[in-house]
Amino acid sequence: MAVQMPFAGLLFMRRLVRNSSQRHLSCRCIIQKCRMRQTRTVSTAFVNYNENKGDDSDPSPLSSNLTFKQALLSRRRPLSPLERISSLLPQDALSPEVMQLREEQNQEASEEDTNIHTQAEHEAIPKEDDSETHHASDAAMETEEEKGSIPPTLPGESLLVFGELLLAEHRKKGRVEFRRMFALQAGARLNSSWGIILHDNIARQPAGRFLKTSRGTPILIRRPSLEDYVLHMKRGPAIAYPKDAATMLMMMDVTEGDRVLESGSGSGAMSLFLSKAVGCKGSVLSMEVREDHHKRAVLNYNRWRTAWSLRRGEEWPDNVQFHRADLCTASPLIAGQGFNAIALDMANPHLVLPTVIPHLHPGAVCAVYLANITQVIDLLEGMRCSALPLLCERIIEVPNRDWLVAPALQKDGKYCIRKAPVLVEEQREETEKDKTSTEQPAAFGSFPYIARPHPEQMSHTAFLVKLRKCER
Numbered sequence: 001m002a003v004q005m006p007f008a009g010l011l012f013m014r015r016l017v018r019n020s021s022q023r024h025l026s027c028r029c030i031i032q033k034c035r036m037r038q039t040r041t042v043s044t045a046f047v048n049y050n051e052n053k054g055d056d057s058d059p060s061p062l063s064s065n066l067t068f069k070q071a072l073l074s075r076r077r078p079l080s081p082l083e084r085i086s087s088l089l090p091q092d093a094l095s096p097e098v099m100q101l102r103e104e105q106n107q108e109a110s111e112e113d114t115n116i117h118t119q120a121e122h123e124a125i126p127k128e129d130d131s132e133t134h135h136a137s138d139a140a141m142e143t144e145e146e147k148g149s150i151p152p153t154l155p156g157e158s159l160l161v162f163g164e165l166l167l168a169e170h171r172k173k174g175r176v177e178f179r180r181m182f183a184l185q186a187g188a189r190l191n192s193s194w195g196i197i198l199h200d201n202i203a204r205q206p207a208g209r210f211l212k213t214s215r216g217t218p219i220l221i222r223r224p225s226l227e228d229y230v231l232h233m234k235r236g237p238a239i240a241y242p243k244d245a246a247t248m249l250m251m252m253d254v255t256e257g258d259r260v261l262e263s264g265s266g267s268g269a270m271s272l273f274l275s276k277a278v279g280c281k282g283s284v285l286s287m288e289v290r291e292d293h294h295k296r297a298v299l300n301y302n303r304w305r306t307a308w309s310l311r312r313g314e315e316w317p318d319n320v321q322f323h324r325a326d327l328c329t330a331s332p333l334i335a336g337q338g339f340n341a342i343a344l345d346m347a348n349p350h351l352v353l354p355t356v357i358p359h360l361h362p363g364a365v366c367a368v369y370l371a372n373i374t375q376v377i378d379l380l381e382g383m384r385c386s387a388l389p390l391l392c393e394r395i396i397e398v399p400n401r402d403w404l405v406a407p408a409l410q411k412d413g414k415y416c417i418r419k420a421p422v423l424v425e426e427q428r429e430e431t432e433k434d435k436t437s438t439e440q441p442a443a444f445g446s447f448p449y450i451a452r453p454h455p456e457q458m459s460h461t462a463f464l465v466k467l468r469k470c471e472r
Protein backbone atom coordinates (compact mmCIF):
# COMPACT_ATOMS: atom_id res chain seq x y z
CA MET A 1 0.00 0.00 0.00
CA ALA A 2 2.93 2.25 0.74
CA VAL A 3 4.30 1.52 -2.71
CA GLN A 4 1.01 2.23 -4.51
CA MET A 5 0.52 5.74 -3.10
CA PRO A 6 3.45 7.41 -4.96
CA PHE A 7 2.28 5.91 -8.25
CA ALA A 8 -1.22 7.24 -7.64
CA GLY A 9 0.22 10.67 -6.93
CA LEU A 10 2.27 10.58 -10.11
CA LEU A 11 -0.75 9.60 -12.17
CA PHE A 12 -2.74 12.43 -10.65
CA MET A 13 0.01 14.97 -11.40
CA ARG A 14 0.28 13.69 -14.99
CA ARG A 15 -3.45 14.11 -15.56
CA LEU A 16 -3.30 17.57 -14.03
CA VAL A 17 -0.46 18.65 -16.30
CA ARG A 18 -2.18 17.19 -19.37
CA ASN A 19 -5.43 18.97 -18.64
CA SER A 20 -3.66 22.23 -17.90
CA SER A 21 -1.64 22.03 -21.13
CA GLN A 22 -4.77 21.33 -23.16
CA ARG A 23 -6.55 24.27 -21.56
CA HIS A 24 -3.52 26.46 -22.20
CA LEU A 25 -3.39 25.44 -25.86
CA SER A 26 -7.07 26.13 -26.33
CA CYS A 27 -6.69 29.54 -24.70
CA ARG A 28 -3.73 30.30 -26.88
CA CYS A 29 -5.68 29.39 -30.03
CA ILE A 30 -8.49 31.67 -28.93
CA ILE A 31 -6.02 34.53 -28.30
CA GLN A 32 -4.42 34.07 -31.70
CA LYS A 33 -7.84 34.11 -33.41
CA CYS A 34 -8.68 37.33 -31.60
CA ARG A 35 -5.40 38.88 -32.64
CA MET A 36 -5.97 37.87 -36.27
CA ARG A 37 -9.41 39.44 -36.20
CA GLN A 38 -7.98 42.58 -34.64
CA THR A 39 -5.24 42.72 -37.29
CA ARG A 40 -7.77 42.36 -40.06
CA THR A 41 -9.95 45.11 -38.68
CA VAL A 42 -6.94 47.37 -38.18
CA SER A 43 -5.66 46.71 -41.72
CA THR A 44 -9.07 47.49 -43.20
CA ALA A 45 -9.25 50.66 -41.16
CA PHE A 46 -5.76 51.59 -42.41
CA VAL A 47 -6.82 51.00 -46.03
CA ASN A 48 -9.99 53.00 -45.54
CA TYR A 49 -7.89 55.80 -44.13
CA ASN A 50 -5.62 55.79 -47.17
CA GLU A 51 -8.64 55.91 -49.45
CA ASN A 52 -10.23 58.75 -47.49
CA LYS A 53 -7.01 60.63 -46.91
CA GLY A 54 -8.46 63.95 -47.93
CA ASP A 55 -11.13 63.88 -45.22
CA ASP A 56 -9.93 65.89 -42.23
CA SER A 57 -12.88 64.99 -39.98
CA ASP A 58 -11.78 61.34 -39.43
CA PRO A 59 -9.53 61.19 -36.33
CA SER A 60 -8.86 57.43 -36.66
CA PRO A 61 -5.62 57.34 -38.76
CA LEU A 62 -3.20 57.75 -35.88
CA SER A 63 -4.95 55.26 -33.60
CA SER A 64 -5.43 52.73 -36.38
CA ASN A 65 -1.80 53.09 -37.38
CA LEU A 66 -0.68 52.53 -33.80
CA THR A 67 -2.89 49.48 -33.29
CA PHE A 68 -1.69 48.05 -36.56
CA LYS A 69 1.95 48.35 -35.55
CA GLN A 70 1.18 46.98 -32.09
CA ALA A 71 -0.60 44.00 -33.62
CA LEU A 72 2.40 43.30 -35.86
CA LEU A 73 5.01 43.74 -33.16
CA SER A 74 3.15 42.01 -30.32
CA ARG A 75 3.85 38.51 -31.53
CA ARG A 76 6.17 36.79 -29.08
CA ARG A 77 8.01 33.53 -28.92
CA PRO A 78 6.15 30.33 -27.77
CA LEU A 79 6.31 29.39 -24.08
CA SER A 80 8.44 26.52 -22.87
CA PRO A 81 6.88 23.60 -20.84
CA LEU A 82 8.43 24.92 -17.61
CA GLU A 83 6.92 28.36 -18.20
CA ARG A 84 3.52 26.83 -18.90
CA ILE A 85 3.49 24.76 -15.66
CA SER A 86 4.83 27.69 -13.60
CA SER A 87 2.03 29.91 -14.87
CA LEU A 88 -0.60 27.41 -13.58
CA LEU A 89 0.83 26.73 -10.14
CA PRO A 90 0.22 29.12 -7.21
CA GLN A 91 2.94 31.58 -6.26
CA ASP A 92 3.55 30.00 -2.83
CA ALA A 93 4.43 26.61 -4.35
CA LEU A 94 7.05 27.98 -6.77
CA SER A 95 10.78 27.64 -6.27
CA PRO A 96 13.14 30.63 -6.30
CA GLU A 97 14.41 29.69 -9.78
CA VAL A 98 10.88 29.67 -11.21
CA MET A 99 10.09 32.99 -9.49
CA GLN A 100 13.19 34.56 -11.06
CA LEU A 101 12.19 33.21 -14.47
CA ARG A 102 8.67 34.69 -14.12
CA GLU A 103 10.08 38.09 -13.12
CA GLU A 104 12.42 38.13 -16.12
CA GLN A 105 9.52 37.23 -18.41
CA ASN A 106 7.36 40.02 -17.04
CA GLN A 107 10.24 42.50 -17.38
CA GLU A 108 10.82 41.55 -21.03
CA ALA A 109 7.13 41.91 -21.79
CA SER A 110 7.02 45.39 -20.25
CA GLU A 111 10.13 46.47 -22.22
CA GLU A 112 8.60 45.25 -25.49
CA ASP A 113 5.42 47.19 -24.81
CA THR A 114 7.31 50.40 -24.10
CA ASN A 115 9.43 49.97 -27.23
CA ILE A 116 6.33 49.43 -29.36
CA HIS A 117 4.66 52.58 -28.01
CA THR A 118 7.75 54.78 -28.44
CA GLN A 119 8.44 53.49 -31.94
CA ALA A 120 4.84 54.03 -33.03
CA GLU A 121 4.79 57.55 -31.58
CA HIS A 122 8.03 58.52 -33.32
CA GLU A 123 6.81 57.22 -36.66
CA ALA A 124 3.42 58.87 -36.33
CA ILE A 125 4.64 62.36 -35.36
CA PRO A 126 5.79 64.37 -38.42
CA LYS A 127 9.44 65.46 -38.23
CA GLU A 128 9.27 69.13 -39.06
CA ASP A 129 12.68 70.00 -37.62
CA ASP A 130 14.41 67.19 -39.50
CA SER A 131 12.82 68.23 -42.76
CA GLU A 132 13.88 71.81 -42.21
CA THR A 133 17.46 70.81 -41.50
CA HIS A 134 17.40 68.48 -44.51
CA HIS A 135 16.22 71.27 -46.78
CA ALA A 136 18.85 73.56 -45.33
CA SER A 137 21.61 71.03 -46.01
CA ASP A 138 20.31 70.54 -49.56
CA ALA A 139 20.35 74.28 -50.10
CA ALA A 140 23.94 74.46 -48.83
CA MET A 141 24.98 71.66 -51.18
CA GLU A 142 23.28 73.38 -54.08
CA THR A 143 25.09 76.62 -53.38
CA GLU A 144 28.40 74.78 -53.28
CA GLU A 145 27.59 73.02 -56.53
CA GLU A 146 26.53 76.29 -58.13
CA LYS A 147 29.82 77.81 -57.15
CA GLY A 148 31.65 74.69 -58.37
CA SER A 149 35.01 76.02 -57.24
CA ILE A 150 37.45 74.99 -54.56
CA PRO A 151 39.59 77.78 -53.14
CA PRO A 152 43.31 77.28 -53.71
CA THR A 153 45.26 76.15 -50.68
CA LEU A 154 48.83 76.96 -51.74
CA PRO A 155 50.30 80.33 -52.69
CA GLY A 156 50.59 80.72 -56.43
CA GLU A 157 48.05 77.97 -57.16
CA SER A 158 45.50 78.78 -59.85
CA LEU A 159 42.23 77.04 -60.74
CA LEU A 160 41.27 75.80 -64.17
CA VAL A 161 39.66 78.44 -66.39
CA PHE A 162 37.96 78.35 -69.77
CA GLY A 163 40.28 78.59 -72.75
CA GLU A 164 43.35 76.80 -71.42
CA LEU A 165 44.60 73.41 -72.57
CA LEU A 166 44.05 70.34 -70.41
CA LEU A 167 45.03 66.70 -70.56
CA ALA A 168 42.64 63.91 -69.54
CA GLU A 169 43.97 60.41 -68.94
CA HIS A 170 42.75 57.14 -67.48
CA ARG A 171 45.13 54.43 -66.27
CA LYS A 172 44.36 50.79 -65.59
CA LYS A 173 46.93 48.46 -64.05
CA GLY A 174 49.77 50.88 -64.79
CA ARG A 175 48.84 51.31 -68.45
CA VAL A 176 47.37 54.39 -70.07
CA GLU A 177 44.01 53.34 -71.51
CA PHE A 178 42.82 56.82 -72.49
CA ARG A 179 44.64 60.12 -73.03
CA ARG A 180 43.37 63.23 -74.78
CA MET A 181 44.34 66.88 -74.90
CA PHE A 182 41.52 69.40 -75.23
CA ALA A 183 40.69 73.07 -74.73
CA LEU A 184 38.32 73.87 -71.87
CA GLN A 185 35.19 75.51 -73.32
CA ALA A 186 31.87 76.54 -71.79
CA GLY A 187 29.01 74.18 -72.65
CA ALA A 188 31.25 71.51 -74.17
CA ARG A 189 31.84 67.99 -72.87
CA LEU A 190 34.64 65.44 -72.83
CA ASN A 191 33.58 62.22 -74.57
CA SER A 192 35.26 58.88 -73.99
CA SER A 193 34.45 55.18 -73.93
CA TRP A 194 34.30 55.42 -70.13
CA GLY A 195 31.64 58.13 -69.99
CA ILE A 196 31.14 61.87 -70.33
CA ILE A 197 32.43 64.80 -68.26
CA LEU A 198 30.99 68.28 -68.74
CA HIS A 199 33.51 71.07 -69.21
CA ASP A 200 31.46 73.23 -66.84
CA ASN A 201 32.18 70.72 -64.05
CA ILE A 202 35.91 70.85 -64.82
CA ALA A 203 36.18 74.64 -64.71
CA ARG A 204 37.15 76.29 -61.42
CA GLN A 205 38.65 73.03 -60.16
CA PRO A 206 42.30 72.53 -59.10
CA ALA A 207 44.58 70.82 -61.58
CA GLY A 208 45.63 67.22 -61.03
CA ARG A 209 42.26 66.06 -59.71
CA PHE A 210 40.28 62.90 -60.48
CA LEU A 211 36.78 63.57 -61.78
CA LYS A 212 34.21 60.82 -62.34
CA THR A 213 32.48 60.35 -65.65
CA SER A 214 28.79 59.61 -66.17
CA ARG A 215 29.65 55.90 -65.74
CA GLY A 216 31.59 56.47 -62.52
CA THR A 217 35.10 56.04 -63.99
CA PRO A 218 37.73 58.37 -62.46
CA ILE A 219 39.58 60.47 -65.05
CA LEU A 220 42.67 62.51 -64.15
CA ILE A 221 42.40 66.12 -65.35
CA ARG A 222 45.68 68.02 -65.37
CA ARG A 223 47.56 70.68 -67.27
CA PRO A 224 49.87 69.37 -70.00
CA SER A 225 53.57 70.01 -69.87
CA LEU A 226 55.50 71.15 -72.92
CA GLU A 227 56.44 67.52 -73.58
CA ASP A 228 52.76 66.48 -73.46
CA TYR A 229 51.76 69.33 -75.73
CA VAL A 230 54.37 68.44 -78.34
CA LEU A 231 53.33 64.79 -78.38
CA HIS A 232 49.56 65.50 -78.64
CA MET A 233 49.36 68.68 -80.73
CA LYS A 234 48.19 68.63 -84.32
CA ARG A 235 51.10 67.98 -86.61
CA GLY A 236 51.91 67.97 -90.29
CA PRO A 237 55.33 66.33 -90.64
CA ALA A 238 57.04 64.15 -88.05
CA ILE A 239 58.22 66.03 -84.99
CA ALA A 240 61.47 66.06 -83.08
CA TYR A 241 60.51 63.94 -80.06
CA PRO A 242 61.24 65.34 -76.60
CA LYS A 243 64.01 62.82 -75.94
CA ASP A 244 65.83 63.96 -79.12
CA ALA A 245 65.13 67.65 -78.52
CA ALA A 246 66.55 67.46 -74.99
CA THR A 247 69.71 65.78 -76.29
CA MET A 248 70.13 68.41 -79.01
CA LEU A 249 69.75 71.21 -76.46
CA MET A 250 72.48 69.65 -74.35
CA MET A 251 74.71 69.22 -77.41
CA MET A 252 74.30 72.89 -78.39
CA ASP A 253 74.52 74.07 -74.77
CA VAL A 254 71.73 76.58 -75.32
CA THR A 255 71.27 79.01 -72.43
CA GLU A 256 69.19 82.10 -71.77
CA GLY A 257 70.04 85.01 -74.06
CA ASP A 258 71.43 82.90 -76.94
CA ARG A 259 70.50 83.41 -80.57
CA VAL A 260 69.73 80.15 -82.39
CA LEU A 261 69.11 79.38 -86.06
CA GLU A 262 66.69 76.57 -86.91
CA SER A 263 66.14 75.09 -90.34
CA GLY A 264 63.03 72.95 -90.76
CA SER A 265 60.24 74.30 -88.55
CA GLY A 266 58.06 71.26 -89.24
CA SER A 267 55.18 71.23 -86.73
CA GLY A 268 56.91 73.63 -84.36
CA ALA A 269 58.12 71.16 -81.72
CA MET A 270 61.80 72.08 -81.77
CA SER A 271 60.89 75.77 -82.03
CA LEU A 272 59.01 75.56 -78.73
CA PHE A 273 61.89 73.83 -76.95
CA LEU A 274 64.36 76.40 -78.28
CA SER A 275 62.04 79.25 -77.27
CA LYS A 276 61.95 77.94 -73.70
CA ALA A 277 65.73 77.51 -73.60
CA VAL A 278 66.72 80.99 -74.84
CA GLY A 279 64.17 82.80 -72.62
CA CYS A 280 63.08 86.41 -72.89
CA LYS A 281 66.55 87.73 -73.66
CA GLY A 282 67.28 85.35 -76.54
CA SER A 283 65.72 84.76 -79.95
CA VAL A 284 65.16 81.95 -82.46
CA LEU A 285 65.10 82.30 -86.25
CA SER A 286 63.13 79.41 -87.77
CA MET A 287 62.81 78.71 -91.49
CA GLU A 288 60.58 76.31 -93.39
CA VAL A 289 60.26 75.61 -97.12
CA ARG A 290 56.73 74.22 -97.29
CA GLU A 291 53.81 76.57 -96.73
CA ASP A 292 51.53 74.06 -94.96
CA HIS A 293 54.26 73.11 -92.51
CA HIS A 294 54.98 76.79 -91.88
CA LYS A 295 51.33 77.54 -91.05
CA ARG A 296 51.07 74.52 -88.77
CA ALA A 297 54.20 75.54 -86.83
CA VAL A 298 52.88 79.08 -86.32
CA LEU A 299 49.46 77.82 -85.13
CA ASN A 300 50.98 75.38 -82.63
CA TYR A 301 53.33 78.01 -81.30
CA ASN A 302 50.57 80.60 -80.79
CA ARG A 303 48.23 78.05 -79.24
CA TRP A 304 50.79 77.15 -76.60
CA ARG A 305 51.47 80.81 -75.85
CA THR A 306 47.74 81.47 -75.31
CA ALA A 307 47.35 78.49 -72.99
CA TRP A 308 50.42 79.53 -71.03
CA SER A 309 49.12 83.06 -70.45
CA LEU A 310 45.81 81.68 -69.12
CA ARG A 311 47.62 79.23 -66.85
CA ARG A 312 50.30 81.48 -65.38
CA GLY A 313 48.84 84.94 -65.87
CA GLU A 314 51.94 85.99 -67.79
CA GLU A 315 52.85 85.79 -71.45
CA TRP A 316 55.15 83.23 -72.98
CA PRO A 317 58.10 85.10 -74.56
CA ASP A 318 57.47 85.93 -78.21
CA ASN A 319 61.04 85.13 -79.21
CA VAL A 320 60.57 82.96 -82.34
CA GLN A 321 60.52 84.46 -85.83
CA PHE A 322 59.03 82.12 -88.43
CA HIS A 323 59.97 82.58 -92.09
CA ARG A 324 58.92 80.63 -95.15
CA ALA A 325 62.16 80.44 -97.08
CA ASP A 326 64.87 78.11 -98.29
CA LEU A 327 68.01 78.35 -96.21
CA CYS A 328 70.19 77.76 -99.26
CA THR A 329 68.93 80.99 -100.84
CA ALA A 330 68.10 82.91 -97.64
CA SER A 331 71.35 84.77 -97.31
CA PRO A 332 69.62 88.20 -96.98
CA LEU A 333 67.68 86.98 -93.88
CA ILE A 334 70.81 85.93 -91.98
CA ALA A 335 73.20 88.50 -93.39
CA GLY A 336 75.16 90.27 -90.70
CA GLN A 337 73.92 87.99 -87.90
CA GLY A 338 75.80 85.62 -85.66
CA PHE A 339 74.36 82.56 -83.94
CA ASN A 340 75.37 80.74 -80.79
CA ALA A 341 73.97 77.44 -82.09
CA ILE A 342 72.34 75.95 -85.20
CA ALA A 343 69.73 73.17 -85.31
CA LEU A 344 69.11 71.44 -88.64
CA ASP A 345 66.18 69.07 -89.24
CA MET A 346 66.02 68.47 -92.98
CA ALA A 347 66.56 65.76 -95.58
CA ASN A 348 69.86 67.06 -97.03
CA PRO A 349 71.58 69.14 -94.34
CA HIS A 350 74.99 68.99 -96.08
CA LEU A 351 73.62 71.29 -98.84
CA VAL A 352 73.03 74.23 -96.43
CA LEU A 353 76.18 73.88 -94.35
CA PRO A 354 78.28 76.17 -96.64
CA THR A 355 75.62 78.91 -96.16
CA VAL A 356 75.13 78.75 -92.37
CA ILE A 357 78.56 77.82 -91.03
CA PRO A 358 80.06 81.30 -91.69
CA HIS A 359 77.40 82.77 -89.36
CA LEU A 360 78.16 80.31 -86.52
CA HIS A 361 80.31 81.53 -83.67
CA PRO A 362 83.75 79.88 -83.42
CA GLY A 363 83.64 76.88 -81.11
CA ALA A 364 79.82 76.70 -81.27
CA VAL A 365 77.88 73.55 -82.17
CA CYS A 366 75.63 72.66 -85.07
CA ALA A 367 73.27 69.78 -84.15
CA VAL A 368 71.77 67.77 -87.00
CA TYR A 369 68.65 65.60 -86.65
CA LEU A 370 68.60 62.66 -89.10
CA ALA A 371 66.13 59.82 -89.53
CA ASN A 372 68.45 56.98 -90.66
CA ILE A 373 72.11 56.04 -90.96
CA THR A 374 72.13 56.60 -94.72
CA GLN A 375 71.57 60.33 -94.20
CA VAL A 376 74.42 60.33 -91.69
CA ILE A 377 76.78 58.90 -94.34
CA ASP A 378 75.67 61.51 -96.88
CA LEU A 379 76.30 64.28 -94.34
CA LEU A 380 79.82 63.11 -93.58
CA GLU A 381 80.60 62.71 -97.28
CA GLY A 382 79.36 66.26 -98.00
CA MET A 383 81.49 67.66 -95.18
CA ARG A 384 84.58 65.89 -96.57
CA CYS A 385 84.01 67.14 -100.09
CA SER A 386 83.30 70.77 -99.13
CA ALA A 387 86.23 70.99 -96.69
CA LEU A 388 84.25 72.90 -94.08
CA PRO A 389 85.83 73.85 -90.73
CA LEU A 390 83.73 71.33 -88.82
CA LEU A 391 84.63 68.54 -86.45
CA CYS A 392 82.24 65.63 -86.05
CA GLU A 393 82.38 64.92 -82.34
CA ARG A 394 79.53 62.47 -81.81
CA ILE A 395 77.01 60.37 -83.71
CA ILE A 396 74.50 58.93 -81.28
CA GLU A 397 71.14 57.24 -81.25
CA VAL A 398 68.77 58.03 -78.41
CA PRO A 399 66.53 55.03 -77.62
CA ASN A 400 63.28 55.33 -75.76
CA ARG A 401 62.19 52.26 -73.82
CA ASP A 402 59.26 52.37 -71.42
CA TRP A 403 58.98 49.84 -68.60
CA LEU A 404 56.14 48.47 -66.51
CA VAL A 405 57.10 47.96 -62.86
CA ALA A 406 54.46 46.66 -60.47
CA PRO A 407 54.31 44.58 -57.25
CA ALA A 408 54.06 40.87 -57.81
CA LEU A 409 50.66 39.40 -56.93
CA GLN A 410 49.85 35.89 -55.82
CA LYS A 411 47.00 33.79 -57.22
CA ASP A 412 44.71 34.84 -54.39
CA GLY A 413 45.23 38.52 -55.25
CA LYS A 414 47.49 39.32 -52.27
CA TYR A 415 50.94 40.88 -52.42
CA CYS A 416 53.96 38.74 -51.86
CA ILE A 417 55.59 38.76 -48.43
CA ARG A 418 58.83 40.62 -47.91
CA LYS A 419 61.79 38.33 -48.33
CA ALA A 420 64.83 38.39 -46.10
CA PRO A 421 68.26 39.12 -47.63
CA VAL A 422 70.06 36.04 -48.91
CA LEU A 423 73.72 35.15 -48.92
CA VAL A 424 76.07 36.14 -51.74
CA GLU A 425 76.37 32.59 -53.06
CA GLU A 426 72.60 32.12 -53.18
CA GLN A 427 72.26 35.48 -54.90
CA ARG A 428 74.71 34.42 -57.61
CA GLU A 429 72.82 31.18 -58.20
CA GLU A 430 69.50 32.99 -58.50
CA THR A 431 70.92 35.64 -60.84
CA GLU A 432 72.35 32.92 -63.09
CA LYS A 433 68.92 31.27 -63.25
CA ASP A 434 67.23 34.57 -64.10
CA LYS A 435 69.60 35.51 -66.94
CA THR A 436 67.44 33.79 -69.52
CA SER A 437 64.14 35.30 -68.30
CA THR A 438 62.84 38.66 -69.61
CA GLU A 439 61.28 39.63 -66.29
CA GLN A 440 63.71 41.13 -63.80
CA PRO A 441 62.92 40.80 -60.07
CA ALA A 442 63.80 43.59 -57.71
CA ALA A 443 66.68 43.60 -55.26
CA PHE A 444 66.73 40.97 -52.56
CA GLY A 445 65.39 41.89 -49.18
CA SER A 446 62.48 43.95 -50.52
CA PHE A 447 58.96 43.37 -51.74
CA PRO A 448 58.96 41.30 -54.92
CA TYR A 449 58.42 43.49 -57.97
CA ILE A 450 58.10 42.46 -61.60
CA ALA A 451 59.59 44.71 -64.29
CA ARG A 452 59.21 44.17 -68.02
CA PRO A 453 59.33 46.36 -71.15
CA HIS A 454 56.13 48.09 -72.09
CA PRO A 455 54.39 46.10 -74.84
CA GLU A 456 53.02 49.26 -76.47
CA GLN A 457 56.12 51.41 -76.26
CA MET A 458 56.85 53.97 -78.94
CA SER A 459 59.30 52.51 -81.45
CA HIS A 460 61.10 55.59 -82.73
CA THR A 461 64.78 55.93 -83.48
CA ALA A 462 66.78 58.85 -84.82
CA PHE A 463 70.44 59.80 -85.18
CA LEU A 464 71.93 62.99 -83.81
CA VAL A 465 75.20 64.37 -85.16
CA LYS A 466 77.20 66.90 -83.19
CA LEU A 467 79.32 69.18 -85.38
CA ARG A 468 81.61 71.77 -83.83
CA LYS A 469 83.08 74.69 -85.72
CA CYS A 470 86.84 74.82 -85.44
CA GLU A 471 89.66 76.30 -87.54
CA ARG A 472 92.51 74.06 -88.67
